[in-house]
Amino acid sequence: MDRRLTNVVAASRPRRLWAVLLGFLLFSGTVARPAPCFAEEDELLPEWLQLQAEYRIRSRTLNPFELSGTSVEAAAWSDQRLRLDLGFVHPGLGGLHLQADFLDGVLLGDNGQFGGEPASSSGLSLASQQPNAAIWEVGLPPGGDPLNPDSYVPVLRNANLMEINQIYGEVNLPVGLLRIGRQTYNEGAAISSHDGGRRNRWGVSQYTHTADRVLFATKLDEAIKAAFGIRGRDMTRDNGIFLIGAYDWGTQDEIQLREDDLNQYLGSLQFKKARARWFGWDWRDLLFSTSLVYRTSTQFQTEVFGIPFRLASGVGPVEVDLQLSMLRGSTREISDGISLLTGQTPQVQDLDALGAHAQVDVEVGPAVLTLQVDYATGDADPRGTNAMTTFNFARDFNVGLLLFEHILAFESARSAAVGIENLSQIDATSFPLDEIQSDGRFNNALAFFPQVTLNLVDSPRHKLRTRTGVLMAWPDVGVVDPIMSILYKDGDQISDDLVNYHGGKPGSYYGTEFDQQLEWTFADLFIWTLEGAVLFPGDGLQDEHGDAVTAFFVENRFTVLF
Known part of the structure; x- marks a missing residue:
């Protein structure tokens, strides 16, 4: 903003601006907190610990894979995944959060070739008594033509035993929520990004859309209420006007160079209303959000x-x-x-x-x-x-x-x-x-x-x-x-x-x-x-x-x- 314009605004309403600023400083615990990667904590757990686990096995049959070829006709496979969400929290103050996947997409059984890549645990499938960690992907088998798409078929490779989806710390400051670390792009399922949760009506989630980010969020309407001494404050995350800002590290590559860095900036404004009576109708779970994301x-x-x-x-x-x-x-x-x-x-x-x-x-x-x-x-x-x-x-x-x-x-x-x-x-x-x-x-x-x-x-x-x-x-x-x-x-x-x-x-x-x-x-x-x-x-x-x-x-x- 132009400094002259800033001075004019500041001179016209100094008391009101100071009141709003004071409201932000006094305002605590009413920030727009993105949903944690776990559900409500189990009552059996101590207050400082949050834990959720999910294990799934999927068995799929597809016939055919390619609709007009003969390289890959019928296919059948079974795989697995264990997801663990863990939080160490100071209730009302903040905490540390982790989400990790184990054996994601790993095929059931002992797969591959003994001494090969991936290697089975036994040279005889008849004698195998220990599953290994192999996953399939579209690739080129030995002797295939690399310039012919029909040559690419499902092939096995070694799997990553563990993948870290989210790992971040957050703290409820007097002015709002500060979250730093690897975290989801947004809360919920949207066409531009998905938090990887169990939200789909069809199929499953397999990919967590994350960023290495520093995020700040606050609740504007409650800050204004605090500034002007208005009663009836709402401390929930289901009602109010939320302002969110974030900076993402896209790429850094060679650390001695700045021109190869890719950076992302995000600003978002949300309005939420859990219950309302408007125009003679009962409304629930109202959400309106708009964001601006800039990548450079x-x-x-x-x-x-x-x-x-x-x-x-x-x-x-x-x-x-x-x-x-x-x-x-x-x-x-x-x-x-x-x-x-x-x-x-x-x-x-x-x-x-x-x-x-x-x-x-x-x-x-x-x-x-x-x-x-x-x-x-x-x-x-x-x-x-x-x-x-x-x-x-x-x-x-x-x-x-x-x-x-x-x-x-x-x-x-x-x-x-x-x-x-x-x-x-x-x-x-x-x-x-x-x-x-x-x-x-x-x-x-x-x-x-x-x-x-x-x-x-x-x-x-x-x-x-x-x-x-x-x-x-x-x-x-x-x-x-x-x-x-x-x-x-x-x-x-x-x-x-x-x-x-x-x-x-x-x-x-x-x-x-x-x-x-x-x-x-x-x-x-x-x-x-x-x-x-x-x-x-x-x-x-x-x-x-x-x-x-x-x-x-x-x-x-x-x-x-x-």
């Missing part, structure tokens, strides 16, 4: 802004969740990698992407009727010389069970592997092709997803429900494999060289997916989930011969909670 780096001339909005509330039998997220800015980092494949000169690209989510639930007796609509922009020209317009949902913001979560995730991983193989031979400074691997993210699509949930049993000890959904998805700009389209480019125009992930022309319809779920919860301790899906592919998934077969998916999941 000198090395690649990066100036990117993220602007997410969210409005969610319940009114009577209706629950509404509306989200909008925009990406604007420019960077040269993507073009630096892509242009090496096209032989063009890297240049600064504009970023102009948009994502949206709308979900309406209507409770009718034991049933809940849901209409979900999702939209994410795509990019019809994958070259590094035009604006980048692809928007990716958060990895754990699942849309359906099969199409985006498995089929497109597998095919995009194959394409990305070909591109990375090409760049690794050229000494590239950036590898943007890694982001082409969708990892199940929803992108380049408009989807309608009506669902019906039926609560068959809802008692304190037992809960049994079924959920049925029909997912219909259309590409925003056609289904385009960016890597193979670039490699097939034979002239100035790329429109006639575009292909989808199966080698066919970009189509106008992904397909129709039918999803089904049956879930039983026992005593909030054990969850047994059965999920299945059938995908009838559209022309966007067909190969150059117009072929694509129907795909089937089944998952059995056991989850034990503490």
Whole structure:
């Protein structure tokens, strides 16, 4: 702010400003605290200790993995994960918090080749009595053609036994909450980021969106009340106006250089109301939030802004969740990698992407009727010389069970592997092709997803429900494999060289997916989930011969909670 303007404002209302400042200094314990990574602490635990654990085993069958090939047809695998959330707290003052995953994605059994990589614990599978730690990923087997996407298949590798998702300290200062360390981007599930919690209606969470961050949060309305001596203060996190600011360390790389650092700044304003009576209606769990995220780096001339909005509330039998997220800015980092494949000169690209989510639930007796609509922009020209317009949902913001979560995730991983193989031979400074691997993210699509949930049993000890959904998805700009389209480019125009992930022309319809779920919860301790899906592919998934077969998916999941 201009110093002269500051002086004018300060001179006009000195007492009021000092009163507000005094309110901030006196204000304690009413900050906007992001939810901890654990649920309410067990009554059996001491006051200074918070603990939650979750162990799950997933068994999945997918037939086929590739809809028009023969390299990977039917696949079946079972894996596991243990998640531990731990907190050491001074009640009302702050504490230290940790979230770690153990054996995440590790296949059940003793897998691999004795003396190989990964190595089985026994040279005879018949004699094996000790499971090892192996995980599968899309990779190139010995003798495969690195420039042919069909050569990339599921291969085994050694797993990380432990991964730290969150580790941070927080303290309730007189002016608000200060949190420092590795922490989630936000609280809950949003299209731009997901905290990795058990929040999905379909499938599971596998990826915690975190940052190394220093965060400050405070409750504006309570500070003003304290400043002016207004009674009726609300000390909860469910009501009020919250102001949050954060700084993230993106990358530091060579510590003697500043130009290769990537930094991120965040500001957020939230309004929450747990209960209200407005316009003759009873409102609950009202949330309106808006944020501004700024990411910058000198090395690649990066100036990117993220602007997410969210409005969610319940009114009577209706629950509404509306989200909008925009990406604007420019960077040269993507073009630096892509242009090496096209032989063009890297240049600064504009970023102009948009994502949206709308979900309406209507409770009718034991049933809940849901209409979900999702939209994410795509990019019809994958070259590094035009604006980048692809928007990716958060990895754990699942849309359906099969199409985006498995089929497109597998095919995009194959394409990305070909591109990375090409760049690794050229000494590239950036590898943007890694982001082409969708990892199940929803992108380049408009989807309608009506669902019906039926609560068959809802008692304190037992809960049994079924959920049925029909997912219909259309590409925003056609289904385009960016890597193979670039490699097939034979002239100035790329429109006639575009292909989808199966080698066919970009189509106008992904397909129709039918999803089904049956879930039983026992005593909030054990969850047994059965999920299945059938995908009838559209022309966007067909190969150059117009072929694509129907795909089937089944998952059995056991989850034990503490």
